[in-house]
Every structure is written in C-alpha cells, then in structure tokens.
Amino acid sequence: xxxxxxxxxxxxxxxxxxxxxxxxxxxxxxxxxxxxxxxxxxxxxxxxxxxxxxxxxxxxxxxxxxxxxxxxxxxxxxxxxxxxxxxxxxxxxxxxxxxxxxxxxxxxxxxxxxxxxxxxxxxxxxxxxxxxxxxxxxxxxxxxxxxxxxxxxxxxxxxxxxxxxxxxxxxxxxxxxxxxxxxxxxxxxxxxxxxxxxxxxxxxxxxxxxxxxxxxxxxxxxxxxxxxxxxxxxxxxxxxxxxxxxxxxxxxxxxxxxxxxxxxxxxxxxxxxxxxxxxxxxxxxxxxxxxxxxxxxxxxxxxxxxxxxxxxxxxxxxxxxxxxxxxxxxxxxxxxxxxxxxxxxxxxxxxxxxxxxxxxxxxxxxxxxxxxxxxxxxxxxxxxxxxxxxxxxxxxxxxxxxxxxxxxxxxxxxxx
Amino acid sequence: xxxxxxxxxxxxxxxxxxxxxxxxxxxxxxxxxxxxxxxxxxxxxxxxxxxxxxxxxxxxxxxxxxxxxxxxxxxxxxxxxxxxxxxxxxxxxxxxxxxxxxxxxxxxxxxxxxxxxxxxxxxxxxxxxxxxxxxxxxxxxxxxxxxxxxxxxxxxxxxxxxxxxxxxxxxxxxxxxxxxxxxxxxxxxxxxxxxxxxxxxxxxxxxxxxxxxxxxxxxxxxxxxxxxxxxxxxxxxxxxxxxxxxxxxxxxxxxxxxxxxxxxxxxxxxxxxxxxxxxxxxxxxxxxxxxxxxxxxxxxxxxxxxxxxxxxxxxxxxxxxxxxxxxxxxxxxxxxxxxxxxxxxxxxxxxxxxxxxxxxxxxxxxxxxxxxxxxxxxxxxxxxxxxxxxxxxxxxxxxxxxxxxxxxxxxxxxxxxxx
Numbered sequence: 001x002x003x004x005x006x007x008x009x010x011x012x013x014x015x016x017x018x019x020x021x022x023x024x025x026x027x028x029x030x031x032x033x034x035x036x037x038x039x040x041x042x043x044x045x046x047x048x049x050x051x052x053x054x055x056x057x058x059x060x061x062x063x064x065x066x067x068x069x070x071x072x073x074x075x076x077x078x079x080x081x082x083x084x085x086x087x088x089x090x091x092x093x094x095x096x097x098x099x100x101x102x103x104x105x106x107x108x109x110x111x112x113x114x115x116x117x118x119x120x121x122x123x124x125x126x127x128x129x130x131x132x133x134x135x136x137x138x139x140x141x142x143x144x145x146x147x148x149x150x151x152x153x154x155x156x157x158x159x160x161x162x163x164x165x166x167x168x169x170x171x172x173x174x175x176x177x178x179x180x181x182x183x184x185x186x187x188x189x190x191x192x193x194x195x196x197x198x199x200x201x202x203x204x205x206x207x208x209x210x211x212x213x214x215x216x217x218x219x220x221x222x223x224x225x226x227x228x229x230x231x232x233x234x235x236x237x238x239x240x241x242x243x244x245x246x247x248x249x250x251x252x253x254x255x256x257x258x259x260x261x262x263x264x265x266x267x268x269x270x271x272x273x274x275x276x277x278x279x280x281x282x283x284x285x286x287x288x289x290x291x292x293x294x295x296x297x298x299x300x301x302x303x304x305x306x307x308x309x310x311x312x313x314x315x316x317x318x319x320x321x322x323x324x325x326x327x328x329x330x331x332x333x334x335x336x337x338x339x340x341x342x343x344x345x346x347x348x349x350x351x352x353x354x355x356x357x358x359x360x361x362x363x364x365x366x367x368x369x370x371x372x373x374x375x376x377x378x379x380x381x382x383x384x385x386x387x388x389x390x391x392x393x394x395x396x397x398x399x400x401x402x403x404x405x406x407x408x409x410x411x412x413x414x415x416x
Numbered sequence: 417x418x419x420x421x422x423x424x425x426x427x428x429x430x431x432x433x434x435x436x437x438x439x440x441x442x443x444x445x446x447x448x449x450x451x452x453x454x455x456x457x458x459x460x461x462x463x464x465x466x467x468x469x470x471x472x473x474x475x476x477x478x479x480x481x482x483x484x485x486x487x488x489x490x491x492x493x494x495x496x497x498x499x500x501x502x503x504x505x506x507x508x509x510x511x512x513x514x515x516x517x518x519x520x521x522x523x524x525x526x527x528x529x530x531x532x533x534x535x536x537x538x539x540x541x542x543x544x545x546x547x548x549x550x551x552x553x554x555x556x557x558x559x560x561x562x563x564x565x566x567x568x569x570x571x572x573x574x575x576x577x578x579x580x581x582x583x584x585x586x587x588x589x590x591x592x593x594x595x596x597x598x599x600x601x602x603x604x605x606x607x608x609x610x611x612x613x614x615x616x617x618x619x620x621x622x623x624x625x626x627x628x629x630x631x632x633x634x635x636x637x638x639x640x641x642x643x644x645x646x647x648x649x650x651x652x653x654x655x656x657x658x659x660x661x662x663x664x665x666x667x668x669x670x671x672x673x674x675x676x677x678x679x680x681x682x683x684x685x686x687x688x689x690x691x692x693x694x695x696x697x698x699x700x701x702x703x704x705x706x707x708x709x710x711x712x713x714x715x716x717x718x719x720x721x722x723x724x725x726x727x728x729x730x731x732x733x734x735x736x737x738x739x740x741x742x743x744x745x746x747x748x749x750x751x752x753x754x755x756x757x758x759x760x761x762x763x764x765x766x767x768x769x770x771x772x773x774x775x776x777x778x779x780x781x782x783x784x785x786x787x788x789x790x791x792x793x794x795x796x797x798x799x800x801x802x803x804x805x806x807x808x809x810x811x812x813x814x815x816x817x818x819x820x821x822x823x824x825x826x827x828x829x830x831x832x833x834x835x
Binding site for chain 2: 090092093094095098099100101102103104112125139140141142143144145
C-alpha cells in the first residue's frame with residue numbers, strides 16, 4: 001500500500017525516475033529547446049531562400065466581409081469591413097443601389113487599401129430612406145465586387161449616456177428582476193422532499209439545456225457573418241470546449257480541496273455559483289444581442305417583448321438557488337451575489353454589444369455560455385447522484401422535459 | 417413652392433415615413449438572432465423607452481447632405497486619353513502613333529493600310545478599377561479607321577494575345593474570305609499568326625468592327641471593337657444621289673447640291689469638313705465580376721471620363737485632371753460618330769440635355785433618319801451619326817448620357833462644356 005502511494009502521483013502518472021534523464025548526454029533543457037531552435041532555423045532558411053518562389057498555383061482570391069452596417073444619421077451609411085484574404089485589397093469604388101457614390105475609408109491608415117485581417121469603416125454620405133432596402137457594393141481594384149443589402153434601414157442610436165442608461169433599464173427588467181423573482185422560490189424549495197428537490201434541480205438542468213441549444217444555434221448562425229479569417233465555426237468550438245474545460249478544471253480543483261478537508265468548498269453554494277456563472281454568461285450573450293440590435297438600429301421595444309423576456313428568465317431563478325436548498329441557508333449576501341452574477345450580465349452585455357458590436361465577439365460569448373452551461377448540467381447531475389438520488393428517475397426525466405418545454409414556450413414570446 | 421411650405425411638408429414626410437417604417441417593421445421577418453435582437457415589435461414602450469427610429473429631418477441646406485454622386489478619385493493610368501480618342505482618326509495619311517499606317521495608290525484605287533495587333537492588356541475603367549482587356553493595338557475602343565468611299569482598307573493583323581482572334585468588319589464586303597469569322601477565310605488566328613484583311617470601304621457611313629471569335633460575348637466585351645468611318649464621295653453623290661437618301665420623290669438640282677454639300681462636310685479630304693468638330697464615341701461596358709451584368713458603363717471606356725471633377729451641388733464645378741467635360745466651340749457644328757458595343761444589355765442610348773439633334777442611322781444617308789430628337793437608342797453594333805448645333809446655347813455645361821438611369825449612374829454620364 002505504501003509502495004503504491006509512493007509510485008503514483010495525484011494525476012495518476014508514474015514518476016520518470018527510471019527514464020534516461022540525459023538523452024544523448026545532453027541536459028534536459030537542451031533536448032526541450034532543440035526542436036524549437038531547429039524549427040526557427042528551417043523557417044529562417046525558408047524565408048530567406050524562398051525555395052517555393054517558382055511554385056505558383058495562381059492567385060488567391062480576394063475576400064472581403066461586410067460584418068455589419070451602421071447608420072449614424074440619415075445622411076450617412078457606414079460599412080464595417082474586414083479583409084479576410086491573404087493579400088491586400090484596395091476598395092476603389094462603392095456602388096449604392098447600382099450607382100457610383102462618394103465614400104471614404106476610415107481606419108485603414110489613410111488609404112483605401114486593407115492589409116490581410118485589417119478592418120476599416122467605409123463611410124458613404126447618402127441620404128437613405130428609412131425602411132427602404134439599400135444595396136451597397138464594394139468594387140475592388142481588380143473589379144471584384146462584394147455586396148451587402150441593408151434591409152429596412154433605420155437609424156442607429158450611436159453612443160450616448162442615455163443609451164447606456166436605457167440598456168441598463170432593459171437589463172434590469174429582462175435580466176436582474178426576473179432572476180431575483182425566481183430566487184424568491186427558495187423558501188418553498190427548501191421545504192421540498194429530496195425527490196421533489198431533485199426534480200427541481202433537473203428542471204433547472206432542462207432550462208439550462210435549452211439555453212445551451214438556443215445559444216449554440218445562434219452562435220453558429222452568427223458565425224456566418226464572422227469574417228472568414230477568424231474561422232467563426234472553429235472559434236465557437238473553441239469557445240464551447242474552452243469554457244467547459246475551464247469550469248470543469250476549477251470544479252476538479254474544488255474536489256481536491258474537498259478531499260483535503262475544506263468544508264466550505266463542498267457546499268451546494270459552490271454549485272449555485274457555477275449555475276449563476278453559466279446563466280450569467282448566457283445572459284451576457286443575450287445582452288450582447290440586445291445591445292447590438294440597438295447599435296444596428298433594429299430595436300423597437302414593446303411591452304409584450306419585455307414580458308416575454310421576464311417569463312423566460314424567471315425560470316432561471318430557481319435554477320440558481322436549488323443547489324443550496326439543503327443544509328445551512330447561506331448568508332443573504334450570497335443570494336444577492338448569485339442574483340447579480342446571473343442577471344446583471346444582461347446590462348454589461350448590452351453595453352458591450354452597443355459600443356463594440358461585432359459578430360465575432362457575439363459568437364464567442366455565446367459559445368462560452370454554451371460551454372459553461374454544459375458543465376453546469378453535468379455538475380447538477382452529479383449533485384443529485386451524490387445526494388443519493390437517481391438522475392434518470394421518471395420524475396427527474398419529466399422535470400427535465402418540463403424545463404425544456406417551459407423554455408421553448410416562453411421563448412416563443414421573445415422570438416417574434 | 418406651391419401651397420405647402422417646407423415645414424409642413426417636412427412634417428408630412430416624417431409622418432408618412434414613420435407610418436411606412438411601422439408597417440415594414442411589422443413585416444420584417446426577423447430571426448431569433450436579430451431579436452433577441454430585433455427585440456420584437458408588439459406593444460408600446462412599457463418601460464418608458466422611446467423608439468430608436470430615425471426621425472427623418474428634411475433640412476437640405478446644400479447638396480452635400482445627399483452625398484456626392486459619382487466615381488471617387490482620378491484615373492492614374494495615363495496610357496489612354498479618352499479626350500484624345502474622340503478625335504483620333506487613322507486615315508493612313510495621319511493618325512495615332514500606336515497604329516502604323518500608310519496610304520498609297522494601287523490599280524487606280526486608294527489603299528489605306530494599317531497594322532493591327534491584338535494584345536492582352538489591362539485598362540482602367542473607373543478610377544482605381546482595372547479590367548483585364550483584349551485590345552486592338554492596346555486600346556479600348558480599338559483605333560478608329562477612316563477611309564473614303566471606294567478606297568481599299570488593308571489591315572495587316574497580327575494576334576499576340578493568348579486567345580485566337582479575328583477582325584470582322586461591318587462593311588459591304590464582297591469577298592467572304594475577308595469576313596473575319598471562324599468558319600471562313602483564315603478562320604481564327606492563333607497566338608503569333610498574321611493575316612491581311614482587305615475590305616472595300618462601302619457603303620458611306622459609320623461602321624463597326626469587332627473580333628468574331630467564340631465565345632463571342634467574351635471576345636467583344638473584353639474590348640475587341642472599334643469604329644470604321646467611311647466618308648461619302650461627293651462626286652459619287654452627285655452621280656447617284658438616290659443611294660444616299662431614303663426618299664422616292666424627284667431629285668431637284670437644289671436637293672442634289674444640298675446632298676453634295678453634306679457629303680463634303682462629311683469627307684475629311686474636303687475643306688468643308690474642317691468646319692465641323694467630329695467626335696467618335698463608342699458606348700461600351702464592362703462586367704468585372706463575371707455575373708453577366710456590367711459594373712461599368714461609359715462612352716469610350718472610362719466611367720465618368722467626360723464628367724466633372726468636383727461639384728458643390730450649387731452649380732459650381734471644377735474639372736478634374738482626368739475626369740473633365742468635352743469642351744466644344746458653340747460656333748462649330750458638332751458631329752458624333754456613335755456606336756454601341758455594350759454587351760449583356762439589349763440596348764444602349766444617347767440623350768442630350770437642353771438640345772435636339774439630327775440622327776443618321778448607320779450614317780449611310782445624307783438626310784437624317786430622325787430629325788430633331790433628343791434621345792436615340794442603339795442595339796449592339798448599331799451605330800449612327802448625330803449632328804448637333806449649340807450655336808443658340810449659352811456657354812456652360814450640357815449633359816449627355818444613356819437614358820437608362822442605371823447605365824448613367826454606373827458611368828455613362830458625360831458633359832459638353834460649351835464655350
């Protein structure tokens with residue numbers, strides 16, 4: 001027994017004492033650096049001698065993405081463009097509704113040429129009509145064209161303190177208040193039997209599962225507008241796995257602490273915080289979408305919509321507090337913190353989305369939210385199992401389904 | 417302004433616009449994204465939020481608020497000057513440096529000999545926009561050939577392009593070997609091959625030449641076309657005036673002299689011709705993105721090449737370095753040899769502002785086919801002569817353009833500056 005513990009490390013690996021510590025008689029650090037040094041050398045030789053200079057299989061195609069457009073005034077159209085191609089492109093002319101039009105390129109170093117991965121704004125003085133579709137085409141120096149239709153244009157609000165205030169109020173209504181209201185079910189949840197508590201937990205898992213799909217689909221939809229050079233779809237995959245593994249790593253570290261006898265780490269409060277973070281990330285993405293649609297001038301807020309959002313988000317409240325229903329009631333400050341973590345990111349997301357909107361950021365935040373939610377669902381299942389419950393009991397499965405169902409129905413209110 | 421003043425007009429406009437926006441927002445099918453996004457539609461602002469909709473204001477103090485129309489920037493490629501091209505006639509005696517030519521007598525006939533070379537090149541069709549062209553002697557449109565009725569036009573053609581080309585003349589050609597088509601004579605000429613085309617200059621008029629290799633659309637719209645002007649011979653007109661009119665009635669002596677006078681004014685070898693300012697215009701267009709539609713339209717290749725450099729929208733304008741109006745002397749008669757090389761679109765047109773002109777379809781008659789018109793249209797390869805008189809007009813800018821608005825806004829919009 002003692003022998004065993006000596007020979008295995010905490011991560012299950014085997015000490016390498018018996019391995020050759022000095023391969024070829026070189027110090028370890030030399031053998032670690034050698035491949036890197038050689039790689040640099042080879043790259044250097046390649047760069048200076050360019051052995052493939054004669055190998056030319058044609059020219060790469062120009063690729064320009066119009067990520068989004070803003071309409072700061074009814075006399076101005078602004079296109080946000082990124083050069084995705086491997087070569088520089090020059091935007092020589094701009095067509096508005098099939099007519100050559102005046103324009104200037106801002107943010108490209110004073111000229112009309114965009115280096116690879118460079119972004120710029122194309123500002124077109126054009127007196128557009130609200131609601132009348134506008135077709136804008138970029139003509140590059142080689143005559144290649146890139147086209148964008150601004151559907152039913154309406155003025156973008158632009159930056160102002162009152163806009164930030166407006167978004168804060170929206171965030172309060174669609175994020176913070178419903179989550180806080182949902183958390184008020186806590187005393188009731190506390191009185192529930194284990195069986196029903198587990199059902200509530202699985203209900204929360206269903207709510208989160210729905211959000212994961214919802215955000216995931218949106219992320220991939222948004223990825224279509226991410227400039228090709230950023231590999232939108234892979235960025236989402238990275239975001240999902242990144243968040244999932246990161247939160248899981250933190251969780252594993254916590255279990256290490258529990259095993260080491262840290263009582264605090266073992267409480268349901270931890271899971272409650274994880275749930276809050278997952279929901280918070282989701283709400284951040286929701287806020288981004290709200291803020292960006294403000295920035296794009298695509299918002300007309302109605303009472304019905306706000307009510308829809310509130311119904312939708314109120315279910316997130318019990319999801320946050322269910323994990324702390326057993327054992328000692330945490331201090332009230334924890335409840336406040338949970339509510340803020342879960343709900344307030346709507347406000348933050350709204351600000352980010354309205355000030356620095358980009359499909360890339362939007363898709364990435366959505367992906368992070370998905371990853372975090374998946375991890376939380378996993379955590380909830382373990383929580384139920386650790387408490388002696390059966391995750392896949394009939395009650396629990398139906399509760400999970402109910403969570404999905406309620407989210408689907410309430411989602412209809414906001415997807416008008 | 418009529419009964420309503422600007423303020424109330426603005427109010428009405430605003431209300432109408434808002435109503436329109438409202439009806440549209442309702443229809444706009446927004447994805448879940450845009451609404452998490454589109455933040456829906458229904459209801460009023462329960463949380464006291466105003467609509468973010470644009471309130472369209474209607475204060476137009478100057479034209480700049482509508483933005484300046486037109487291509488941005490100047491042409492940097494100075495190999496081709498559309499202003500020089502207007503009056504660059506290659507007669508064999510004189511012409512462009514890039515068109516080797518000579519004139520001589522052979523078997524009692526005047527021979528005008530030209531060396532043509534088809535090359536692959538790049539031309540500027542809008543400021544900063546380049547087009548891969550196939551061009552006779554490196555220019556689009558190709559060199560203008562000018563001969564007198566009955567002359568022999570001899571074109572020593574060498575193809576230096578990557579693709580096989582020909583020259584097909586729209587003349588009354590009695591030898592099918594000289595028709596410049598793939599199916600006859602030398603057929604298409606591959607890279608490096610040469611052939612000497614010989615055509616009798618007939619009938620009098622303004623004509624078209626182009627490459628007839630297949631695919632035809634590609635070979636024409638890449639730039640292989642140009643104008644052949646055949647000047648009427650006044651002596652021949654005197655002998656057989658009926659060939660030059662579409663008129664069955666008696667030919668009086670006065671009428672005969674009138675036709676001869678018109679022929680002299682058309683014939684570059686007569687002093688009467690010097691009194692007329694003659695210009696060659698080829699309406700052409702370019703598809704830069706291979707979608708079978710044109711991104712650029714022009715008279716003589718360059719979008720807005722005969723436009724103004726800058727304007728404040730209040731009547732003040734300045735010529736640009738490369739974009740400038742065609743200056744014409746109001747006391748001179750103006751004659752335009754116009755042809756249409758536009759590909760993909762069925763027709764092109766020519767419209768003069770504040771002006772009416774006489775139009776001689778194909779230029780084959782000495783009396784106008786359309787008298788006193790301000791718009792004519794041409795299908796591809798159709799051509800004609802316009803005679804325009806600005807002697808009554810005040811000095812200043814007079815626009816002329818295709819009256820397909822789309823073509824005009826895509827470059828085929830030009831000006832005469834009458835001085």
